[in-house]
Amino acid sequence: MQSRQRVFSGIQPSGNLTIGNYLGALKNWVAIQDDYENYFCVVDLHVLTVPQDPKVLRQKIREAAAIYFASGIDPEKSVVFRQSRVSEHAELAWLLNCIAKVGELSRMTQFKDKAQKGGADSASGGLFDYPVLQAADVLLYNAHLVPVGEDQRQHLELMRTLARRFNNLYGETFVVPEIFVPKSGARVMALDDPTSKMSKSSSAPGSYVAILDDPDTVRRKIRRAKTDSGSEITASPDKPAITNLLDVYAAATGRPVSEIEARYEGKGYGDFKKDLGEVVVETLAPIRERALELLDDPKELDDLLESGAERARKVARPTLRYAWTRMGLD
Known part of the structure; x- marks a missing residue:
C-alpha cells in the first residue's frame, strides 16, 4: 500500500547539465528522498521534438543519468530510469491525445515561443504535442507532486485539466497532481545575461x-x-x-x-x-x-537504469491497463 506521496520529475538530456540544474532541481531531489516516493526520469523522448545527432544524444543520455546518481540520488530510495525504456509513457500519451484539445495545445506559450523562432509551419508535431507526453509521464505514476519551474507551470495546468477530463469522462482513474515547491532551490540565471535563465542548451x-x-x-x-x-x-x-x-x-x-x-x-x-x-x-x-567513474563503467550505469526501468514498469503497466479498461479497450 502506498504510504508516502509520489513525486515525479525529469530533465531532458540535451546540452550540458549545469549548476542551475543541480541547485534548482537535483539537490532538492536528493533532499526529499526520505520523505516521498520518487520517480526521477531521464526524459529522452522529449528531446526528439527537435532533430538530434544520434551519437551525441546517446552520450548525453548517459551523462544525464550518471549525473543523477553522482548528485546523490540513491537507486535504493528513488526510481531512476530512461523514459524511452518504459513504453507505457508513449502509449498513455496517445490516449490523452484523444481527449486533449487542439486549442489548448495551441495556447501553450512555450510552443508559441519556440515555433516563432523557426516558424510554426516547420515545427514538429512532437513539439506541439510535448505537453501531452509530459502529462502522461506524471499521470502514469499517479504522482501527487511535480516540481516545476515557472516556465512549466502552464504545462502542469494542462496536465491537471487532462486528468480531470479523463476522470469525468471515464470515471476516477488518475490522481490530479499539484505543483511541488521545494523548501529551498535557486533559479540560476545566465552568467552573461542575468535577465535570462541559465540554459544547458545555450550556444554560449x-x-x-x-x-x-x-x-x-x-x-x-x-x-x-x-x-x-x-x-x-x-x-x-x-x-x-x-x-x-x-x-x-x-x-x-x-x-x-x-x-x-x-x-x-x-x-x-x-x-x-x-x-x-x-x-x-x-x-x-x-x-x-x-x-x-560511472561513464567509464557502462555496465554499472546500464544495470542501474535497467533496474529502475523494471521498477517503473511495475507501476506504469497497471495504470495504463486501468486506463484501457476505463476507455473500453480491455
Whole structure:
C-alpha cells in the first residue's frame, strides 16, 4: 500500500547539465528522498521534438543519468530510469491525445515561443504535442507532486485539466497532481545575461557552468561572469548580475545572502568572484568525479537504469491497463 506521496520529475538530456540544474532541481531531489516516493526520469523522448545527432544524444543520455546518481540520488530510495525504456509513457500519451484539445495545445506559450523562432509551419508535431507526453509521464505514476519551474507551470495546468477530463469522462482513474515547491532551490540565471535563465542548451559556453566542467574552466567562467556597475556586493533589483552570483553562493553553501553580503562588505567583485569560483568547484568536484567513474563503467550505469526501468514498469503497466479498461479497450 502506498504510504508516502509520489513525486515525479525529469530533465531532458540535451546540452550540458549545469549548476542551475543541480541547485534548482537535483539537490532538492536528493533532499526529499526520505520523505516521498520518487520517480526521477531521464526524459529522452522529449528531446526528439527537435532533430538530434544520434551519437551525441546517446552520450548525453548517459551523462544525464550518471549525473543523477553522482548528485546523490540513491537507486535504493528513488526510481531512476530512461523514459524511452518504459513504453507505457508513449502509449498513455496517445490516449490523452484523444481527449486533449487542439486549442489548448495551441495556447501553450512555450510552443508559441519556440515555433516563432523557426516558424510554426516547420515545427514538429512532437513539439506541439510535448505537453501531452509530459502529462502522461506524471499521470502514469499517479504522482501527487511535480516540481516545476515557472516556465512549466502552464504545462502542469494542462496536465491537471487532462486528468480531470479523463476522470469525468471515464470515471476516477488518475490522481490530479499539484505543483511541488521545494523548501529551498535557486533559479540560476545566465552568467552573461542575468535577465535570462541559465540554459544547458545555450550556444554560449560562457553563459553557464556545466556540472562536468573541469575546475579551471569553472573558475574561469565565474571570473568572467557579468557584474553590475558600482562595486557593492549586495542583492537588489538594480543589481541583477551580482544578485544572481550571491544566490549561487547561498544555494551552494546553505548560507543566507545577508551573511555573504556582510562577509564581503568593503571588498570588490574580484575577491568575491574568486571565492565563489572555489565554492562552485568544491560543490561540483565530487559530482563530476563520480559521474566520470560511472561513464567509464557502462555496465554499472546500464544495470542501474535497467533496474529502475523494471521498477517503473511495475507501476506504469497497471495504470495504463486501468486506463484501457476505463476507455473500453480491455
